[in-house]
Amino acid sequence: MRQTESNLHSFMKKAKNDLPRRYKAVYDKLYSELPIWKRQLVDEKHDRQCTELAKQVIREAEKKD
Numbered sequence: 001m002r003q004t005e006s007n008l009h010s011f012m013k014k015a016k017n018d019l020p021r022r023y024k025a026v027y028d029k030l031y032s033e034l035p036i037w038k039r040q041l042v043d044e045k046h047d048r049q050c051t052e053l054a055k056q057v058i059r060e061a062e063k064k065d
Helices: 003-033 036-043 047-061
Strands: none
Touching: 003 047, 036 047
């Protein structure tokens, strides 16, 4: 493998590994900011609250810095 291909492969692998961490960090932050009653609904897997939180996580995690 040429050096350039190796660097690109390393970068892509690192970016792939960072994405789950980024989503987790965003989820933890947004979850902690929820009022207690919303946290309880998320913990109980209420569709509306879970979907709302998931959409918010996706929006935040996918933002370009």
